[in-house]
Structures are given as structure tokens and as C-alpha cells.
Amino acid sequence: MTAPDEQEPESVGLVRPYVITNGREIADGDRFELVTLITAAPDQQQKSRLDPEKRSLVELCEGGYLSVAEIAGHMRLPIGVVKVLLSDLAEGGHILTRAPVPAAQLTDIQVLQEVLDGLQARFG
Amino acid sequence: MDSRHVSGDARHLHDKVQIAAKILVVGHFAVGKTTFIGTLSEIPPLRTEETMTQAAADVDDLKGVKGKTTTTVAMDFGRLTLNDRLVLYLFGTPGQQRFVQVWEDMTRGALGALVLVDPQRLKESFAVMDLVEKYGIPYAIAVNHFDGNQARAESELREALDLLPETPIITCDARDEKSSAKALVSLVRYLQSRTRQEQR
Ligand SMILES: Nc1nc2c(ncn2[C@@H]2O[C@H](COP(=O)(O)OP(=O)(O)OP(=O)(O)O)[C@@H](O)[C@H]2O)c(=O)[nH]1
Ligand SMILES: [Mg+2]
Numbered sequence: 001m002t003a004p005d006e007q008e009p010e011s012v013g014l015v016r017p018y019v020i021t022n023g024r025e026i027a028d029g030d031r032f033e034l035v036t037l038i039t040a041a042p043d044q045q046q047k048s049r050l051d052p053e054k055r056s057l058v059e060l061c062e063g064g065y066l067s068v069a070e071i072a073g074h075m076r077l078p079i080g081v082v083k084v085l086l087s088d089l090a091e092g093g094h095i096l097t098r099a100p101v102p103a104a105q106l107t108d109i110q111v112l113q114e115v116l117d118g119l120q121a122r123f124g
Numbered sequence: 125m126d127s128r129h130v131s132g133d134a135r136h137l138h139d140k141v142q143i144a145a146k147i148l149v150v151g152h153f154a155v156g157k158t159t160f161i162g163t164l165s166e167i168p169p170l171r172t173e174e175t176m177t178q179a180a181a182d183v184d185d186l187k188g189v190k191g192k193t194t195t196t197v198a199m200d201f202g203r204l205t206l207n208d209r210l211v212l213y214l215f216g217t218p219g220q221q222r223f224v225q226v227w228e229d230m231t232r233g234a235l236g237a238l239v240l241v242d243p244q245r246l247k248e249s250f251a252v253m254d255l256v257e258k259y260g261i262p263y264a265i266a267v268n269h270f271d272g273n274q275a276r277a278e279s280e281l282r283e284a285l286d287l288l289p290e291t292p293i294i295t296c297d298a299r300d301e302k303s304s305a306k307a308l309v310s311l312v313r314y315l316q317s318r319t320r321q322e323q324r
Contacts, residue, residue: 034215034230073170098141098144100143101143102142102143108235108315109316111145114210115210119312123309
């Protein structure tokens with residue numbers, strides 16, 4: 001694996017997050033966790049009306065699911081900014097979200113067993 | 125990189141994915157977090173930033189930027205698809221106390237943490253140990269063996285880090301896939317046994 005440190009994201013300063021989120025609190029969007037999974041909604045006729053940041057976010061999420069953290073990584077935006085964008089997009093019906101663990105369907109024991117089995121199958 | 129690694133285009137998760145689990149890889153500066161995550165991840169590790177204050181909450185602040193202390197902290201992470209419906213994310217972040225805000229986000233819903241430790245720099249691990257304990261994250265210790273390291277007795281490590289008798293200590297080379305996977309497996313087994321005990 002190549003050293004990931006080599007590709008530092010360009011620093012996102014004070015001004016840019018503010019502009020992108022139209023001044024909304026960065027703390028907004030608390031319902032998104034780092035590993036909440038996101039995909040683009042199938043019907044995207046309104047996409048062209050979105051501002052560029054939101055449109056590229058939706059386009060990034062076409063073709064499957066990505067976590068909030070991955071979206072931030074690919075877009076090189078701070079997590080907080082991505083959460084705000086996601087709130088708006090969810091409200092507008094542009095994205096679908098999946099909670100990290102389906103509520104009350106799985107115990108930790110079950111998840112841990114699947115993680116263990118998966119790791120062993122993969123790495124022997 | 126072998127065929128298991130997903131190519132750039134195939135980086136999306138399959139529609140069937142239902143569970144996104146999270147394990148933290150933590151440790152002091154330059155202990156091998158990024159290396160460890162890169163060794164196991166199926167995607168090129170990604171890096172993202174968390175902004176530490178409400179960045180520019182109002183326009184006036186933009187003019188008075190000087191007085192503001194906005195810190196960004198980087199975390200890197202990788203991904204492992206473990207079966208049709210389960211994906212595991214590994215998050216690495218530094219252990220300094222001033223990154224507490226990031227820790228809140230990172231620890232929410234995390235199964236546990238692997239604490240990387242360099243036995244030559246044990247003191248540097250104290251801050252991160254304080255954090256995992258403060259947030260109540262169950263953890264195992266992975267002793268990263270840097271070249272030229274003298275092996276330390278496990279009892280010595282246990283004492284220095286003030287570990288519970290049941291806390292696993294695994295040695296690992298973060299550059300090696302098998303060795304890193306083994307450390308992760310030990311952590312998961314420990315988490316299982318803890319969870320079982322809690323249910324009793
Ligand atoms: N010999 C040896 N070197 C290692 C090992 N793990 C990491 N290194 C080296 O140690 C250096 C630091 O590793 P990183 O993975 O960047 O450490 P980090 O914890 O991500 O560092 P920061 O993000 O700066 O805190 C790199 O040069 C690695 O190649 C290991 O297990 N053995
Ligand atoms: Mg690093």
C-alpha cells in the first residue's frame with residue numbers, strides 16, 4: 001500500500017466551510033454518523049438545480065453506498081461540512097441514508113461474530 | 125496490492141450492505157496508525173478533517189480571524205467489506221487531549237479500539253490510554269515492533285500502562301498484513317468475551 005500521507009487534502013480554512021454551508025452551524029446534521037451509509041436517490045431530475053458542491057456529492061454517491069467519512073475524504077471537505085450538505089440533500093430527497101446498524105435487529109454479539117468470521121475468511 | 129483490493133471505480137459498497145461497524149486504531153504520534161490501516165484496507169486509505177470550532181459562525185468572525193482558534197485534526201480511515209451485508213471501517217486518530225471533539229464523533233458506536241504502542245515510548249501512550257478509558261471504549265494493546273526494539277516483558281508493559289489482567293497484549297508489525305489482521309482478530313475475540321460476560 002502506498003503511503004496515504006503523501007496526498008494531503010488541501011487545507012479547508014475558515015471561509016470555505018462557511019460559504020459552502022450558507023453560514024449554517026457546522027454542528028448541524030447530528031443524525032449523520034461517520035459510518036452512516038449514503039446513496040443517491042434513484043430519481044434525480046432536480047439534480048441540475050443543485051449548487052455545485054451538492055451536485056458533486058450526489059454524483060459521488062451514484063452507483064452504490066459510501067459512508068459519510070468516505071464522502072468527506074473523496075470531496076476533501078471537513079466532516080462537519082459534509083454533514084450539513086447531507087442534511088439539505090436528505091431533506092430535498094436527493095439522497096437515501098442507511099443507519100450504521102439496523103435498529104434493534106442485531107446484538108453486538110452477532111455483529112462481533114460476523115466481524116470475526118469475515119476477518120478470518122479474508123486473512124486466513 | 126492484490127486482486128482483493130477494489131479499484132477506483134468499484135469503491136462503492138453494494139446495495140445489500142446493512143451493517144457498518146467501526147473499530148478505532150489509536151496511538152501516539154508516529155506509532156504506526158496510518159501504516160496499520162493502509163495494510164488492511166481494501167480502498168486506498170482516506171483522510172479527512174474535522175474542524176474543531178464552529179468555523180466562522182458569523183460573518184464578523186471572518187474579519188477577526190486572528191483571534192479565533194480553529195484547529196483541524198486529520199483522521200485516516202480504511203474499509204474492509206467482510207461479507208455481503210457487513211462493512212468494517214478502521215479509523216485512526218491521534219491521542220492528544222485537545223482532540224476531544226473528534227473523539228466524540230469517532231467513538232460513537234465503535235465496537236472497540238486497538239491501541240498501538242511503541243514500547244520505547246511508553247509514556248507517550250498515556251494520553252491516549254486516558255482517552256479510551258474516559259470514553260469507555262474496550263481496547264486491546266498492539267505492541268508495534270519497530271526495528272531494533274528490545275522486547276519488553278509483558279508484565280512490565282502491563283504495569284507501566286496499568287492494564288487490567290484481561291486486557292490483551294498482542295505484538296504486531298503494522299506493515300505486515302497477516303500480523304495486523306491477527307492483532308485485529310485478537311481485539312474482536314476479546315470484545316466478544318467481554319460482551320458475553322456483560323450479558324450474564
Ligand atoms: N519497523 C516498523 N516500522 C513501522 C511499523 N509501523 C509503522 N512503521 C513506520 O513508522 C513510521 C510512522 O508510521 P505511521 O503509520 O505514519 O504512524 P502514525 O501513527 O500514522 O503517525 P501520525 O499520524 O503522524 O501520528 C513510518 O515510517 C512507518 O513506516 C512497524 O510495525 N514496524
Ligand atoms: Mg498517521
